[in-house]
Amino acid sequence: MAFSLVTTTALVIGVNIAPAQAADSAAGAATSASADVxxxxxxxxxxxxxxxxxVELEPGVIMSVPESRTADFGIQAGTCTYKYLCLWSGANWTGYKLSLTRCGWTxxxxxxxxxxxxxxxxxxxLVNNQTTGVISHFYDSDIYGNQLYLGPQHSYGYRANLAYDTAAVGGSWDERMDDILVC
Structure with missing residues (x-):
């Protein structure tokens, strides 16, 4: 009986501690998100x-704080609003996000x-969640300012980890994007 009493006590203590830890975690995430914003x-x-x-940087351009910091606000990793082209700083749609909806050069x-x-x-x-038939084109710039074509992404397409995607000019797309022709 002593064993079950100890076990029961440990469970009660665990239950009492868990909500406090969850609240501290949520408060920390909200503070981090606030600081990022x-x-x-x-x-x-x-x-x-x-x-x-x-944060709307300008009409048609929205930057979002990392998804892990906004879990308490109900945001899911990889969410890209319809009619937007979304870029993430991390693989598998994590990290900071830039959402673009205006056609033209970015x-x-x-x-x-x-x-x-x-x-x-x-x-x-990235995820291209723009309307059917829309193709966005991605470019890198060399040290002389010349645009180097990385490749296209059709609407409803995605790339989970650009390290695995071969660019038209060689190498991967990962962390090379400088300019985008949206739409």
Whole structure:
């Protein structure tokens, strides 16, 4: 009987501790997300906060904080809104996300990274969730400013880890993207 009493006591203590730990974890995630959003807003003049995890950098361009930091807000990894082209800094649709919906040239140097620098050479996975028939084209830039074609991505297509995708100019696509012709 002593054994079951000890076991029961341990379970009761475990149950009492778990909610406190979960609350601390949720508070830490919210604080990290808030700090990330604050850095994004500060680094991108003219941007505006849309919600707890998203900042509109300019019309048609939204940056989101890493998915793991917004788990408490119900965001799922790999979520890309219909009619958007979404880029992630991590493989398998994780990390910071940049969502683009305007057709035309997008120069990633125009969007400041929350921890310094800009979005050039940061993309490791993507989803093209634009309308049927839309193709986006991706480019790298060499040290002379010449555009080097990485390749296309058709609508409803995705690339989970650009390290495994061969670029038209050789090598992989991973962390090479500088300019995008959206649509």
């Amino acid at each position: 604050a850095r994004i807003l500060a680094a991108n003049p003219g941007s505006r906060q849309l919600n707890a995890s998203d 120069y990633l140097q125009n969007y400041a990274w929350p921890n310094g620098g800009d979005w050039r050479d940061k993309t490791t996975s």
